[in-house]
Amino acid sequence: MKYLIVLFLSSASAFAGTKVQFDIDVLVVDTETKNVFTYDHTYQAEFKPADDDVKAAFSELLIFHTDLPLKRPSNGEVIPLNFGVEIMHLVHPKPDGMAYIVDLDFGPGQPLNDHTRWFSTYLRSLDGLVGFSVNGEEITYPKVGDRTPFVAPVLKIRNFKIINE
Amino acid sequence: MRFLIIIALLFGTQAWGERPKKVQFELQLDMAYCPTKDKKSCPFSAGSKALVRQTVFAEPDADDPVPHYRQTFTIKRGDGTASVTVVAVVNFDRWEYQGMTPVYSLDVHLDTPETAQLAIPVDSRGSVITMTELTGFDGMLAQGKVQFHRKKDGSLYALTPEILVSKIKILE
Numbered sequence: 001m002k003y004l005i006v007l008f009l010s011s012a013s014a015f016a017g018t019k020v021q022f023d024i025d026v027l028v029v030d031t032e033t034k035n036v037f038t039y040d041h042t043y044q045a046e047f048k049p050a051d052d053d054v055k056a057a058f059s060e061l062l063i064f065h066t067d068l069p070l071k072r073p074s075n076g077e078v079i080p081l082n083f084g085v086e087i088m089h090l091v092h093p094k095p096d097g098m099a100y101i102v103d104l105d106f107g108p109g110q111p112l113n114d115h116t117r118w119f120s121t122y123l124r125s126l127d128g129l130v131g132f133s134v135n136g137e138e139i140t141y142p143k144v145g146d147r148t149p150f151v152a153p154v155l156k157i158r159n160f161k162i163i164n165e
Numbered sequence: 166m167r168f169l170i171i172i173a174l175l176f177g178t179q180a181w182g183e184r185p186k187k188v189q190f191e192l193q194l195d196m197a198y199c200p201t202k203d204k205k206s207c208p209f210s211a212g213s214k215a216l217v218r219q220t221v222f223a224e225p226d227a228d229d230p231v232p233h234y235r236q237t238f239t240i241k242r243g244d245g246t247a248s249v250t251v252v253a254v255v256n257f258d259r260w261e262y263q264g265m266t267p268v269y270s271l272d273v274h275l276d277t278p279e280t281a282q283l284a285i286p287v288d289s290r291g292s293v294i295t296m297t298e299l300t301g302f303d304g305m306l307a308q309g310k311v312q313f314h315r316k317k318d319g320s321l322y323a324l325t326p327e328i329l330v331s332k333i334k335i336l337e
Contacts, residue, residue, distance in 0.1 A: 131295045
């Protein structure tokens with residue numbers, strides 16, 4: 001029994017004020033130049049108490065969205081991409097143990113639309129969460145001769161961790 | 166698998182850890198229905214009944230050592246007036262970047278049949294999540310490509326296939 005208690009106590013929970021940190025790698029393949037270019041950055045985000053309209057379902061929420069400062073190396077044109085991470089901590093975990101909903105979106109903009117890749121994961125704990133990967137939609141550009149140039153973005157989140165336990 | 170290969174190639178060297186050999190999970194396939202092209206108002210299958218709900222297995226085969234599940238489904242709208250054919254793909258793996266803690270990965274995506282075999286995953290929708298323990302997953306939902314259909318009155322509506330993987334058990 002004491003082992004169970006130890007296990008329980010060692011399980012990370014997110015509370016208001018809990019901070020997380022993660023690194024991102026964004027890689028974009030530009031078919032026009034055949035170049036592959038990357039952007040990497042470290043972000044921090046914080047859980048906050050849920051607003052009144054959702055607090056019956058969620059105790060804390062982490063909502064993080066940001067634009068990515070990416071430009072095509074071939075012509076300096078801004079590539080419209082942003083990504084978001086949203087984590088919802090359930091007030092009442094499901095009978096099967098699910099306590100967190102983790103959403104990730106990656107695409108050209110908000111609101112979520114057909115051009116934004118989105119997925120959702122249900123986790124029992126944030127303890128083991130390390131990262132995500134998602135392929136973005138190809139962004140096409142006006143034809144050059146008989147070619148249709150496009151960039152193909154990939155987002156990888158890694159080293160996800162709670163930093164103020 | 167191709168997601169993992171692409172990501173591995175793009176982001177660094179990886180070594181293969183001890184993969185699971187057989188994984189059981191529940192697969193649900195559903196269709197989110199949107200009355201208009203305004204997808205912002207689309208419900209993501211909230212409260213709807215799954216069109217497909219099966220307990221299935223991911224296993225390696227001669228072509229792919231990663232435990233995988235691939236199946237083509239044709240799912241219909243409730244009134245039978247439109248359908249979408251998708252290829253459901255689920256991969257379980259275990260791997261590591263050099264010198265880092267090995268992680269399990271769960272790769273869930275939906276392809277369109279026309280592009281399912283392409284090396285570049287055009288029209289593919291889904292993602293990979295990585296965890297230090299496979300038992301930490303309780304489920305993963307990925308949307309397929311939105312498809313538009315036209316009603317008899319000319320108005321457009323959108324069909325969005327969704328795949329939910331849950332109740333994961335490593336059997337071997």
